Every structure is written in structure tokens, then in C-alpha cells.
Amino acid sequence: MYWVLLGRGRVLVTGRAEDLALADDGWRIAGAYASWAEAFRRAVKLASSSDLVLEWYLEEELQALRSAQTA
Numbered sequence: 885m886y887w888v889l890l891g892r893g894r895v896l897v898t899g900r901a902e903d904l905a906l907a908d909d910g911w912r913i914a915g916a917y918a919s920w921a922e923a924f925r926r927a928v929k930l931a932s933s934s935d936l937v938l939e940w941y942l943e944e945e946l947q948a949l950r951s952a953q954t955a
Contacts, residue, residue, distance in 0.1 A: 886923035888914040897940040920948035
């Protein structure tokens with residue numbers, strides 16, 4: 885499961901459940917997605933439409949790409 889979080893002028897794509905604690909710090913959960921690619925696409929749209937900084941964990945992206953190549 886991957887989440888898109890919004891807060892402090894940023895959009896974060898994360899598969900780390902511990903990042904959901906950011907909701908206690910003023911961040912908003914904008915969505916939950918089954919795949920990293922789906923979450924990233926949504927995050928890009930949100931960041932572009934609101935001129936926000938987009939952040940993600942590179943190792944999660946690489947893992948998603950590797951999984952897609954072996955599927």
C-alpha cells in the first residue's frame with residue numbers, strides 16, 4: 885500500500901506506514917493506492933496543480949520498477 889500525503893507545501897509519496905503519523909503533525913492523507921506508480925501519478929497531478937514540491941523515497945521507486953520488470 886502506498887499513500888499520498890499533503891502538508892507544508894509538499895506532496896509525499898510513501899509506502900512507509902510510519903509516515904502516516906505525519907497526519908498528527910498537520911499533514912493530510914490525500915489517497916491510498918495499491919501500486920507505487922498509481923500513487924506517484926496522483927501525487928504529480930496534485931503537486932503540479934497546486935505548485936507544490938513533490939517528494940518520494942528513491943528506494944521505493946526502484947523497488948517498484950524492479951517488480952514491474954519481473955512481472
